[in-house]
């Protein structure tokens with residue numbers, strides 16, 4: 001029985017390998033339509049929110065031939081099912097929205113606020129239109145892993161406001177405030193696990209002030225949820241007006257605090273307070289030193305207003321990454337709802353995944369947009 005099962009699984013691997021190599025050899029050949037929806041696989045594979053990256057590919061070792069080796073090899077060579085390019089229209093050089101949220105409340109005082117109800121609407125609409133959350137780290141490292149046909153989206157939260165996240169006591173237990181961005185995300189994630197639960201919180205000297213819980217505990221809780229913490233400077237300093245030594249001080253102070261709290265945690269992205277910088281001192285925002293603290297940012301985030309090219313695109317600029325403000329101005333301003341409409345109108349400009357994170361797949365006509373330096377081990381597929 002075991003041998004029969006083994007034979008069957010080997011046959012499956014062979015068939016998959018054959019289909020895969022067929023799609024490699026011919027750009028114009030259209031692989032057969034996938035008989036199963038892809039979402040399920042993405043849910044099973046993307047459920048880990050304890051901060052552990054479970055990448056089965058890493059497990060492949062040199063023990064082929066033994067039973068253990070065989071099983072590992074089968075896992076390691078499992079390829080996503082082929083997709084119909086003409087139907088899915090994968091475009092992994094298309095644009096990605098890095099959304100920027102600030103404050104939440106019952107009402108919206110201005111464009112920097114999002115009401116709880118509207119945030120719930122944002123999540124539902126993004127989900128319905130095929131957007132799926134990925135982390136900032138996975139975006140900048142070109143490790144985008146969403147199901148075929150889906151578009152990655154990144155959430156960022158500036159200023160560490162208590163309306164984004166708070167821990168409260170309920171029936172003697174510590175729970176996430178349901179009327180907070182994280183509370184609303186968690187409730188949505190329970191119903192729609194394939195949407196993902198990712199976001200980076202760009203904090204200052206005292207995140208989530210007003211909470212009864214200490215800052216360290218709050219940040220730890222976010223990290224345990226799989227969220228990230230980014231640098232928004234100590235003092236929310238206007239870096240466009242600060243001199244080089246102040247810039248280095250206010251960035252390094254944040255790094256020092258995070259290192260003090262979580263020595264093993266590494267996440268080096270910075271959101272510019274007020275979106276402000278000056279050309280003459282920009283290099284100090286990228287890297288610098290204050291006292292014994294050295295820092296080097298992998299990404300620097302602007303304020304507003306357009307989607308970002310993805311990491312494989314020659315125009316990808318992680319050191320000045322545009323963000324889209326998550327507000328709704330009925331097309332008057334280029335914000336989230338403006339670009340949701342834009343991508344409905346121009347679907348060919350939107351990043352569409354082929355469902356395989358080991359490949360970079362896009363229409364042949366866009367090949368001049370590829371940045372060959374950034375593709376790493378990914379296999380290029382055009383159609």
Ligand SMILES: [Zn+2]
Pocket residue numbers: 158159232236272273274
């Ligand atoms: Zn800010």
